[in-house]
Amino acid sequence: MRNLIARIERWETARPFVISRGSKSHVDVVVAEIREDGRLGRGEGTPIYYKGDTPELALAAIESQAGAIAAGAGRADLLDLMPPGAARNAIDSALWDLEAKVRGERAWALAGLPQPQPMLTAYTISLGDPGTMAAAAKEAAGRELLKLKLGGEGDLDRVAAVRRAAPDARLIADANESWEHIDIEKICHDLHALRVELVEQPLPAGRDAGLLHVKSPVPLCADESLHSRAELGELIGRYRFLNVKLDKCGGLTEALALIHAARQRGLGVMTGCMLSTSLGIAPAFVASMQAGFADLDGPLLLAKDRPHGLMFNGSDVCPPEVELWG
Structure with missing residues (x-):
């Protein structure tokens, strides 16, 4: 039993x-x-x-x-x-x-997926003033993909400062629902000039209709607006990417089904995480094997991790060892 x-x-x-x-x-x-x-x-x-x-x-x-x-x-x-x-x-x-x-x-074999290789993951730069974020980006020198937490007013200055500090890094911007009073189309054109590749959740969840007529050169990605397959249909035409998180959708089982449904509808997929140890990230790694972007840096943001935690090699996260999970 x-x-x-x-x-x-x-x-x-x-x-x-x-x-x-x-x-x-x-x-x-x-x-x-x-x-x-x-x-x-x-x-x-x-x-x-x-x-x-x-x-x-x-x-x-x-x-x-x-x-x-x-x-x-x-x-x-x-x-x-x-x-x-x-x-x-x-x-x-x-x-x-x-x-x-x-x-x-291994869990990926149970999911019908091949043996994985190390995977590029984003590394998060917390929200702050432009100088603080630039310093954090400089400290993260060598990481290939940075995810910038934004907060509304002053965001363009923040991104520009990070771009100067990390001229070779790939950038993702996460507005966390804070752009309700910002000209989204204009700022996205400005961010495109700074080589930002993706913008997450510009408007509060439930107010996504405001994106229907936004012509953004940077793909918009739903995060807080998407939890499981139940919300997928109403996001079509408003977003080009979806951020699938296991804590939102309720596990790897639903995540794999959601990713399949999204790809069938021509949507790109990002897999993300909450703050968590490597035990929380390990199943998300399996989901990320089918995603265009992965944001699996949760353990890197903690003071310490679990025994047998995930190994991070430069900008890559390695597959979980059997002693950890799966």
């Missing part, structure tokens, strides 16, 4: 992590563990705070499924038993990990 247990863990950040909605000095994650016949499957989720989720609510949601897991509920069953979110992600990831151990295969 399968036994499900869960807990909340707190992990400190290496430095304040700042976006348009505020600053973080730590992240609280939920960890699900499923034991069966001496084998252990693990999964981690980070509650989406802007959706009203908390570690306590996520923990209670995981614990509520102990009976179903003991009775044999699998990954497909979770899609009906639980809504999208960190709790389902943690259980789904633990089930993937357990199945990989039971079958003696």
Whole structure:
């Protein structure tokens, strides 16, 4: 019989992590563990705070499924038993990990994907004044892809400062819903001149209709507006890319289905992450194997990581070792 247990863990950040909605000095994650016949499957989720989720609510949601897991509920069953979110992600990831151990295969093989190679990941520069962001970009010299957290007024100056500090880096901009009072078409043309390759979530979720007539030379990417396949249809024509995060969509199982549906509709895919340890990033790595952009730097932003954490080689993140997950 399968036994499900869960807990909340707190992990400190290496430095304040700042976006348009505020600053973080730590992240609280939920960890699900499923034991069966001496084998252990693990999964981690980070509650989406802007959706009203908390570690306590996520923990209670995981614990509520102990009976179903003991009775044999699998990954497909979770899609009906639980809504999208960190709790389902943690259980789904633990089930993937357990199945990989039971079958003696890696998780990507279970997903029908080939043996992975190291993958380019973005590295996040927190929101700050232009000088602070430029200094952080200079400190990250050598990283190929930088993701810049923006906040509204003064964003063009921020990006220009980073471009001067990191003239050879590829850049992604993440507005985090902060451009409601900004001329999006104009700033996107200016950002295109600074060689920005992607702009995430310019408007607040639910107000995406404001993008219907925006002619941007830089592809726009939905983040907060997209959680699972349920929102996909209404984003068509407003975005050219989707940011798929396992904590939003509720696990690797839904993420793979969402990526497939997006690609069928001609949309590009970025896979992202919340602040998390390598245990939270490992299943996202599998999803990222089918994405055009990957933002899997969560563990790099923490003061320390788990044992057997992901190895980062320059700008690349390496596939997870079996001791970590999958």
